[in-house]
Amino acid sequence: MAIQHELSWSASRAGTFQSCPRKYYLDYYGSWLGWQQGGDPARRQAWVLKKMTRMPMLAGQIVHEAIEEWFIAKREGRAQPSRPEFIDGAVQRLRDDYQVSKQGKWRRRPAKMCHLAEHHYQEERIDEASGAAGTYGAQYKERIIASLEAFLDMPELAPAREADPSTWLACEDMTTFDFQGTRVFAIPDFAYRAEDGSVHIWDWKTGTPRAADEFQLQVYAGYAREKWNADPERVVGFDAYLPTREIVRVEPGAAGMDAALGRIAESIKEMTAVHFNADREDGDPDKFPMIEQGSECSSCNYRELCDRT
Numbered sequence: 001m002a003i004q005h006e007l008s009w010s011a012s013r014a015g016t017f018q019s020c021p022r023k024y025y026l027d028y029y030g031s032w033l034g035w036q037q038g039g040d041p042a043r044r045q046a047w048v049l050k051k052m053t054r055m056p057m058l059a060g061q062i063v064h065e066a067i068e069e070w071f072i073a074k075r076e077g078r079a080q081p082s083r084p085e086f087i088d089g090a091v092q093r094l095r096d097d098y099q100v101s102k103q104g105k106w107r108r109r110p111a112k113m114c115h116l117a118e119h120h121y122q123e124e125r126i127d128e129a130s131g132a133a134g135t136y137g138a139q140y141k142e143r144i145i146a147s148l149e150a151f152l153d154m155p156e157l158a159p160a161r162e163a164d165p166s167t168w169l170a171c172e173d174m175t176t177f178d179f180q181g182t183r184v185f186a187i188p189d190f191a192y193r194a195e196d197g198s199v200h201i202w203d204w205k206t207g208t209p210r211a212a213d214e215f216q217l218q219v220y221a222g223y224a225r226e227k228w229n230a231d232p233e234r235v236v237g238f239d240a241y242l243p244t245r246e247i248v249r250v251e252p253g254a255a256g257m258d259a260a261l262g263r264i265a266e267s268i269k270e271m272t273a274v275h276f277n278a279d280r281e282d283g284d285p286d287k288f289p290m291i292e293q294g295s296e297c298s299s300c301n302y303r304e305l306c307d308r309t
């Protein structure tokens with residue numbers, strides 16, 4: 001059965017709604033059905049742009065997938081990768097994906113293969129003649145190495161690394177819960193029930209702390225209460241900023257979870273006010289205005305649609 005267009009909620013969708021209404025429109029409406037061959041060319045173009053990534057996001061994705069594979073090997077009783085395999089494999093993936101993007105191989109499968117906005121917009125930072133590309137790429141190679149070394153070595157992460165698979169509650173699983181009739185997406189990186197019965201939720205971070213990070217953990221905590229029947233006072237969230245080896249611990253309790261759900265309700269209300277069914281119509285992009293040109297635009301996938309290249 002074909003997937004139906006619907007209004008769902010996630011922390012990233014809410015963040016986009018706040019940062020630029022036009023980007024929100026293009027992400028969730030203007031690119032809808034763009035994956036269909038022979039469909040509306042405007043939707044196709046928006047969808048191809050939506051599927052692009054950037055080096056910081058690619059590095060983060062590679063770290064998440066390497067850690068996920070590490071845990072899955074453990075769960076399945078397979079040999080886990082050696083330290084060099086774990087780290088070198090991730091760095092090689094960065095190199096391979098960079099080449100896929102540079103050589104335009106992504107055109108064969110835009111949804112699956114790496115297409116970097118840095119290449120698409122021929123940004124100066126990936127200029128090879130000047131040496132800028134080498135410096136830029138090395139930055140993300142080092143970020144991957146630092147993140148994976150931290151995952152393996154930090155004593156604070158030992159309870160997560162050593163948790164028995166029988167206690168695991170989530171490992172990068174795409175999951176949803178219903179909130180007042182709207183599907184809410186929550187993807188905890190890793191969660192398990194600790195020996196004292198409390199629920200520990202981990203979020204691996206490869207960037208610097210953002211104000212939205214704590215809110216994200218509160219949403220996961222609400223999910224833990226909803227899905228795993230967790231006692232709100234016994235849910236602990238951890239943001240692990242791997243490159244800098246910092247850990248931020250959040251214990252939202254019932255009050256924090258209710259506050260997060262209140263924010264979600266408010267956000268859904270704002271989104272509902274402009275929602276339309278993109279299966280049936282294109283809507284009016286002017287109802288989703290562009291923001292003033294600034295730093296948000298300089299790294300946005302949709303620059304060519306907004307004439308901000």
Ligand code: SF4
Pocket residue numbers: 020021022023290291293296297300301302303306308
């Ligand atoms: S280029 Fe700027 S105005 Fe256009 S969608 Fe992106 S952030 Fe919004």
